[in-house]
Amino acid sequence: MANTAVADPDSGLSQAQLAQRYGLRVAGERPPLAEYTRKLWAYRHFMTAYSRAKVASSFSQTQLGQLWQVLTPVTNAAVYFLIFGLILNQHRNVSNFIAYLCTGVFIFMFTQTAVTNGTSAITSNLGLIRALQFPRAALPITVTLVQLQQLLMSMVVLAGIVLLTGEPITFRWVLIVPTLLLQTVFNIGLTMIMARIGAKVTDLKQVMPFVMRTWLYASGVLYPVALFRQHLPPWAATILEGNPALVYIELARHALLESNRQNLVSPPTQLWLLGIAWAVLVGVGGFIYFWRGEEEYGRG
Numbered sequence: 001m002a003n004t005a006v007a008d009p010d011s012g013l014s015q016a017q018l019a020q021r022y023g024l025r026v027a028g029e030r031p032p033l034a035e036y037t038r039k040l041w042a043y044r045h046f047m048t049a050y051s052r053a054k055v056a057s058s059f060s061q062t063q064l065g066q067l068w069q070v071l072t073p074v075t076n077a078a079v080y081f082l083i084f085g086l087i088l089n090q091h092r093n094v095s096n097f098i099a100y101l102c103t104g105v106f107i108f109m110f111t112q113t114a115v116t117n118g119t120s121a122i123t124s125n126l127g128l129i130r131a132l133q134f135p136r137a138a139l140p141i142t143v144t145l146v147q148l149q150q151l152l153m154s155m156v157v158l159a160g161i162v163l164l165t166g167e168p169i170t171f172r173w174v175l176i177v178p179t180l181l182l183q184t185v186f187n188i189g190l191t192m193i194m195a196r197i198g199a200k201v202t203d204l205k206q207v208m209p210f211v212m213r214t215w216l217y218a219s220g221v222l223y224p225v226a227l228f229r230q231h232l233p234p235w236a237a238t239i240l241e242g243n244p245a246l247v248y249i250e251l252a253r254h255a256l257l258e259s260n261r262q263n264l265v266s267p268p269t270q271l272w273l274l275g276i277a278w279a280v281l282v283g284v285g286g287f288i289y290f291w292r293g294e295e296e297y298g299r300g
Contacts, residue, residue: 189286
């Protein structure tokens with residue numbers, strides 16, 4: 001009796017057709033944006049726990065431990081006060097210059113440290129990325145959450161500085177909550193942008209200190225914002241007054257400093273509109289930009 005050959009049903013099919021027939025997908029394939037968002041939300045407890053662990057371990061090798069979360073911005077503010085307040089006499093141009101300066105330094109450092117650390121959010125976690133399958137956006141979000149926790153501790157110190165320098169407690173203090181919320185959304189988006197770029201351009205982290213120092217000087221942290229109008233062309237002053245770091249700093253000063261009410265760079269309504277616009281534009285845009293590179297992270 002002759003043997004009858006059984007035809008292979010998969011013969012002649014390409015790899016893509018075989019994958020489609022058996023429901024196979026490329027490892028690390030970028031899911032649709034809605035599905036990606038749902039997966040990321042499912043990892044919210046992981047991001048919270050991971051950020052807390054990072055905060056606890058970041059100063060574990062120092063004698064003062066997590067106290068450095070407060071000492072770092074306070075020390076920076078003291079150095080800037082010595083140079084800009086005493087040596088350059090900028091304290092004469094601003095009511096309650098100490099509180100004005102400290103508010104600017106504390107708020108700016110939140111963005112500065114989040115963005116700087118965000119550039120290596122992918123490259124410093126390659127082992128985790130290659131070992132586990134999870135939405136990679138969890139990593140830059142965790143970076144921002146770490147800095148947010150450190151900022152919240154620093155805000156307690158800032159409140160003490162503001163009170164000790166003669167500022168009263170007013171109902172506007174509650175506005176610091178939406179201000180920090182908007183800044184956090186903005187920071188997450190910007191951190192995601194820098195994380196994707198940093199994953200490809202490994203030298204970016206070496207350049208960031210110079211970029212952030214320039215941004216610091218352009219954000220009215222160390223001197224009166226009114227100097228922009230006095231020393232720059234109107235168009236240049238307008239651009240600097242709309243930069244997001246300055247907007248969030250001015251919103252924080254509006255909330256905490258009664259003495260600065262008349263010195264805001266723009267009316268409060270305009271500042272709030274700018275703060276919301278920057279948070280939506282960079283927060284949503286940064287998330288989409290990072291999602292589009294999901295398949296690239298950890299490869300090569």
